[in-house]
Amino acid sequence: MTQLLSSLGTVALNISRETGRVMLLLLEALGWLFRPPWRWRLFFKQMEFIGVNSVFVVALTSLFTGMVLALQTYYAFRMFSAETLVGATVALSMTRELGPVITALMVTGRAGSAIAAEIGTMRVTEQVDALSVMAINPVQYLVLPRIAAGVIMLPLLTALSDFIGVLGGYLVGVKMLGIHGGIFMNKIYEFVELSDIYNGLIKAACFGLILTLVGCYKGFYTRGGAEGVGRATTQAVVLSSVLILTFDYVLTALMM
Amino acid sequence: MATNQHMTAEPIIELRQVHKSFGKEHVLRGLDLAVPKDSISVIIGRSGGGKSVLLKHVIGLMRPDQGEVIIDGHDIARMSERKMAPIRRKFGMLFQESALFDSMNVEDNVAFPLLEHTSKSRREILDIVTDKLAAVGLKDKGHKLPSELSGGMRKRVGLARALALDPKIVLFDEPTSGLDPVMAAAINELIVRTQSEFKATCVVISHDIPAAMSTGHKLFMLFDGRIIAQGTPDQIRDWDDEVVQQFIHGRAQGPIKVV
Ligand SMILES: Nc1ncnc2c1ncn2[C@@H]1O[C@H](COP(=O)(O)OP(=O)(O)O)[C@@H](O)[C@H]1O
Ligand SMILES: [Mg+2]
Secondary structure, eight states, X not given: OHHHHHHHHHHHHHHHHHHHHHHHHHHXXXXXXXXXOOOHHHHHHHIIIIIGXXXXXXXXHHHHXXXXXXXXXXXXXXXXXXXXXXXXXXXXXXIIIIHXXXXXXXXXXXXXXXXXXXXXXXXXXXXXXXXXXXXXXXXXXXXXXXXXXXXXXXHHHHHXXXXXXXXXXXXXXXXXXXXXXXXXXXXXXXXXXXXXXXHHHHHHHHHHHHHHHHHHHHHHTOOSHHHHHHHHHHHHHHHHHHHHHHHHHHHHXXXX | OOOSHHHHSOEEEXXXXXXXXETTEEEEEEEXXXXXXXXXXXXXXXXXXXXXXXXXXXXXXXXXXXXEEEXXXXXXXXXXXXXXXXXXXXXXXXXXXXXXXXXXXXXXXXXXXXXXXXXOOHHHHHHHHHHHHHHTTOGGGTTSOGGXXXXXXXXXXXXXXXXXXXXXXXXXESSSTTSOHHHHHHHHHHHHHHHHHHTOEEEEEOSOHHHHHHHOSEEEEEETTEEEEXXXXXXXXXXXXXXHHHHHHTOSSSXXXXX
């Protein structure tokens, strides 16, 4: 019993220590937000890497998500003759939930892991130390551009995801299952409010912060060669995904 | 004890009673070191003995658990990163594994400190980079990526990068290991030239005892977390200690145990 308690205590201690270190990293990065030099070139490069290069996977997964949502809701709604609501259901699910979450999970897999691997490799090969030696602050040089790019690009990707998801729903609902196109769209306008969309985009910005910050953090504190880099990468993906789904609930509850 | 001008010069780097542990491993155990200005100091010692750790303390990448690290009159042992930045600009450092930025080609690696810390034009920077690369025999490799180079070439690029800003203090972590003898001799010559031309202070970690004896003005031997011998090459050669003698003659038998 005491053993259980003490190991629980160790876990709690580890969690609070890690949280503290993540927060310190975030604060330091934010501090550099207001102090030159601003590294626009690195920032644009990260926007391209995190954002532009994710367009294809996000579009593809969102298309199929919208399509399968339409298919599922169609069969359910048909039982009480509410097929015309398929469009509104797809649109609401996409903008409020699935758009932000799917986008964030896809970008975590694509870019969050790569951030952890890249910074982790730089850490174990002493490139991070080399930056310090050259009087370049590594947080300012490596962490801030990635976090800033994540916070900006995730809402944009999510907007794309929302749109493509609805498009997928339209293809299945209207073109395949024969729902009247005009009614399909009208119901979307009727039920989806602007706040549904921008609440989703706010979530997306938070997820962008989470996945880049966790990637940077895991990379920054990598130890132990190639094996350590592998471990950091896996941990970054797992931790980001867990945090994204946890915060999804928290944020939804807060914005209700 | 002062036998030449280099021994009397005031120290520019001074470590006092420095202790450093990693977990249970006590690497530096009350180390004292005073590196004279405008000279070449060579630190010798066993692999895994803490030479790289020592160098990282000098440049503030590692902080001592105890003790002082005084650079040019400033104690940097507990100084904030921000205050340390201007002090670090006096330094150039060659890392043991080169630590080149693998996302940049050779030219950009060498140009990096110049772009960051000078307001020189692209043209001027390119000229300097070409000069520095020529000095390490890599004039035509500017557009290669670090991953396309051999270990020895990477080391030389690291050297060119460390010297890009003509620093006042240059730290070399095993600059010649992994190089062929001719290239090693050329690099040693480059270190000597850097020191005399720019009036720099060079601290070199080396396993090459003959080269250390010929290029070093002062030698230090690190053993068991302390400096156990220091002096001119001649003084070290005649040092009355079995450990030192075993090390500089590279004998397997003696007080140093190979586990
Ligand atoms: N960052 C670190 N974390 C833990 N142990 C370290 C670290 N850096 C060095 N060490 C340990 O300190 C000892 C000395 O290492 P080092 O200074 O690299 O030796 P060398 O004299 O060959 O350069 C080694 O046993 C090494 O394992
Ligand atoms: Mg070493």
